[in-house]
Every structure is written in C-alpha cells, then in structure tokens.
Amino acid sequence: MTDHSLETIVAGVRCREVLADLSDYLDGALTPARVEALQAHLAECSNCARFGGHVARTLAMLRQVRAHDERDVVNSVMTRILASS
Ligand SMILES: [Zn+2]
Numbered sequence: 001m002t003d004h005s006l007e008t009i010v011a012g013v014r015c016r017e018v019l020a021d022l023s024d025y026l027d028g029a030l031t032p033a034r035v036e037a038l039q040a041h042l043a044e045c046s047n048c049a050r051f052g053g054h055v056a057r058t059l060a061m062l063r064q065v066r067a068h069d070e071r072d073v074v075n076s077v078m079t080r081i082l083a084s085s
Pocket residue numbers: 008010014015018041042045046047048049
C-alpha cells in the first residue's frame with residue numbers, strides 16, 4: 001500500500017476521513033462541528049495541501065452546483081486523488 005499518508009492525523013482528523021466525509025459534507029449531512037474539523041484539517045495538513053488545490057477548488061466549485069452533480073465531481077476527484085497517491 002502506498003496510501004499511508006492518508007492515515008496522517010491533523011486537527012484530530014485523518015486525511016482518509018476527510019476524503020470519506022466529502023460526500024456527506026457536500027450533502028450537508030455533517031454537523032457544523034464536523035465541518036469545522038474538516039476545514040481545520042485542510043487548512044493545516046501538508047498532505048492535503050499537496051492535493052488540497054483539488055479539494056479546495058472542488059469544494060468552492062461544488063457550492064455552486066446542484067447536489068446531483070456534486071457527487072459525480074467528488075467521485076472523479078477522489079478517484080484522481082487516490083490514483084495519484
Ligand atoms: Zn490531510
């Protein structure tokens with residue numbers, strides 16, 4: 001396995017959890033505290049900073065599109081991230 005960096009914990013959240021929670025985040029299914037934790041992680045995590053451009057840009061972009069399209073975009077971004085890690 002080459003995805004050990006996804007096990008890095010920053011701000012109490014693993015990179016892997018951030019990826020796993022992205023869909024729920026976009027669905028508005030997470031608590032405000034959880035959203036804050038994810039954002040804190042993304043702000044401080046050097047691993048996520050490597051692909052954070054993707055994530056941050058995607059999140060910003062996704063806020064402007066419908067939920068139906070969000071999942072497709074998230075899935076494609078996650079696929080790309082996981083494939084390149
Ligand atoms: Zn991270």
